Amino acid sequence: MQLARDDVRFLTRRSIPLAVVVLVLHLFVLFVALDNRSYLTDDSIQYLTLSENLGQEGVLSQSFQAPFVPDLQRPPGYPVFLWLFGNNISFVLALQHLMVLFSGWVLFRVLGEFVGTKMARRGAWIWLLQPYPILMASLVLSEVPFILFLLLRIWGVVRYLRRDVIDKSSENSDVKTVQSGRPWSHALRPLLGGLFAMVVAAYFRPVVFPFLLLLTAALLMRGLWQKKKTVEQKWSALVHAVLGVGLVILLLSPWVIRNHQLSGRWIFSSMGDMGMIHGRLGGLEAFRQGRGEKETILFRLGDSLAVQEEGLQGYRVYYSEKENHETELYRKGGTGLTIAYFLKHPWEGILFQGKSLMAMLKGVGFGWGKQVTGSTLAAYA
Numbered sequence: 001m002q003l004a005r006d007d008v009r010f011l012t013r014r015s016i017p018l019a020v021v022v023l024v025l026h027l028f029v030l031f032v033a034l035d036n037r038s039y040l041t042d043d044s045i046q047y048l049t050l051s052e053n054l055g056q057e058g059v060l061s062q063s064f065q066a067p068f069v070p071d072l073q074r075p076p077g078y079p080v081f082l083w084l085f086g087n088n089i090s091f092v093l094a095l096q097h098l099m100v101l102f103s104g105w106v107l108f109r110v111l112g113e114f115v116g117t118k119m120a121r122r123g124a125w126i127w128l129l130q131p132y133p134i135l136m137a138s139l140v141l142s143e144v145p146f147i148l149f150l151l152l153r154i155w156g157v158v159r160y161l162r163r164d165v166i167d168k169s170s171e172n173s174d175v176k177t178v179q180s181g182r183p184w185s186h187a188l189r190p191l192l193g194g195l196f197a198m199v200v201a202a203y204f205r206p207v208v209f210p211f212l213l214l215l216t217a218a219l220l221m222r223g224l225w226q227k228k229k230t231v232e233q234k235w236s237a238l239v240h241a242v243l244g245v246g247l248v249i250l251l252l253s254p255w256v257i258r259n260h261q262l263s264g265r266w267i268f269s270s271m272g273d274m275g276m277i278h279g280r281l282g283g284l285e286a287f288r289q290g291r292g293e294k295e296t297i298l299f300r301l302g303d304s305l306a307v308q309e310e311g312l313q314g315y316r317v318y319y320s321e322k323e324n325h326e327t328e329l330y331r332k333g334g335t336g337l338t339i340a341y342f343l344k345h346p347w348e349g350i351l352f353q354g355k356s357l358m359a360m361l362k363g364v365g366f367g368w369g370k371q372v373t374g375s376t377l378a379a380y381a
Contacts, residue, residue, distance in 0.1 A: 010108045010121060022128045026097045026137070029372060033138035034090055036374045044140035050079035051087055062326045069320040069327055070262055072270040075255065077203035078142035089140065096137040096144040103144075104128040106151040113158050135368040142204045149201035150208065156194020157215070160240075188240055195244050199251040206269035216248045263319040263329060273334030277302040281338045287352040288345065293359075306330075309337055 011019060033039045040048075046062055053061040053068055060076050061068040085091050104124045111120035127133070136143045198215065202208045219241050252268070260266050282302025283293070291297050307315055310331060318327045342349040369379030 010105050010124065012121070015121065015125060018125050018129070022101070022125075025129075025134050026100070029134050029138045030093055030097055032374070032378075033093065033372050036372075038372050038374060039089060039093060039139050041139060041141065041371075046074060047078050047082060047140060047142070048087060050074055050076075051082035054079055055083050055087075063322070067321065069322050070258075071326060072259055072263060072267070072319070072329075073326060074271075075203045075206050075269055077200065077205075078145065081142075081145060081204075082140070092140065093138055097134075099144050099148045100133040100137045101128070103133070103148045103151050106148070106155055110151060110155045110158060113155075113162050131369060135372050138372050139368070146201050146204040146208075149197045149204065153194045153198035153201060156190040156192075156197060158194075159190035160188075160194065188243070191240060191244055192247055195247055196251070199248060202252070202268070203255070206271065209268050212248065212252075216245045219244050265329065270329055273330040273332070274328065276334040276338040277306050277330060281305055281334070281341055283356070284341060284345065284349055284352045287355065288348050305341065306334065306337060 049062050049064065050060050050071060053059055053063065054076075057068045059068045060071050060074075060079060062071050062073070063069050082092060085095070104127055107127050108120050108124035111123045114120075115123075133144065133147070195216070198208065198212050202212050256266055256268055259268065259270075263270070278295075278298050279302075282298035282300070282305070285301040285305060286292065286297050289301075291301070303315075310333065315331050317329050317331075319329060320327045366379050370376060373379060
């Protein structure tokens with residue numbers, strides 16, 4: 001009886017040693033980061049400034065003094081998260097470590113939809129033993145809650161799609177389940193929960209925003225055009241698609257409307273074109289010229305290429321009286337310009353992306369490890 005229960009549990013008697021190792025690593029990194037005060041980076045200062053201004057001035061702003069200009073670069077998710085807990089660094093970091101542990105359980109449930117319980121358990125423990133989530137949990141950065149909500153989104157959508165498969169299989173068999181009499185209706189809750197989680201993830205990190213739009217579009221198309229056997233199934237698919245798309249629009253619209261009122265642009269974040277021009281376009285050109293990776297070089301080369309294509313007039317505009325990096329808006333078309341330049345230099349683009357990926361992996365493993373722990377030996381370990 002006990003073995004049967006253990007077989008479907010995430011934490012079993014055999015995995016207790018792994019759990020002890022994971023907990024020790026989390027506690028070690030957490031206490032070292034708090035003792036060394038090594039939990040802040042440049043982005044951390046931005047997040048804390050946004051959070052403090054939200055609480056003290058009632059405006060989400062990166063400004064250090066009046067006038068407090070509303071910010072378009074960072075969505076409000078992580079600053080609000082910090083504000084809710086009074087910017088108490090110790091509590092926030094401890095909570096982030098707990099969120100990492102919870103994300104392991106969510107991953108176990110996601111994998112369990114596709115593979116057996118044993119394989120799902122192994123995959124989740126492999127994730128929990130990775131240095132990335134343990135280190136990031138001890139930094140004032142949005143990665144940890146973002147990953148958790150992204151996993152919750154995957155779990156919800158996967159459960160929705162899997163329920164559909166179960167319903168179809170039950171209709172084609174002689175075995176009728178309790179749920180087969182009401183196909184799809186029982187799947188609405190995980191679908192809406194998954195979409196809600198993905199919207200929350202977008203409010204933490206806008207990088208997921210384009211994927212959220214694609215997901216909702218695919219959901220709507222699926223509801224409109226997927227073939228169903230009965231009228232009830234057709235209506236259920238359509239209603240679910242409309243409700244899902246409606247939920248996403250309802251939750252995203254306030255922030256997009258707010259940004260449009262401030263800047264005149266329908267944007268979720270102003271960092272998209274900036275990242276493309278400076279990070280990708282300037283990065284590729286610096287790689288081609290062997291100029292290194294200094295931020296000033298990336299900015300200069302990216303700006304130069306963009307201006308050569310479209311001219312200097314209107315390249316940068318500002319939506320407030322403060323004309324600084326935080327209030328910059330770049331001319332539209334940065335993404336298309338960057339893609340065209342990569343297509344013009346495909347081989348060098350591939351090498352540049354490969355080098356960037358390796359640098360990221362090395363930075364996550366060793367770089368963050370050394371910053372958080374202050375120990376080269378611990379970073380290598």
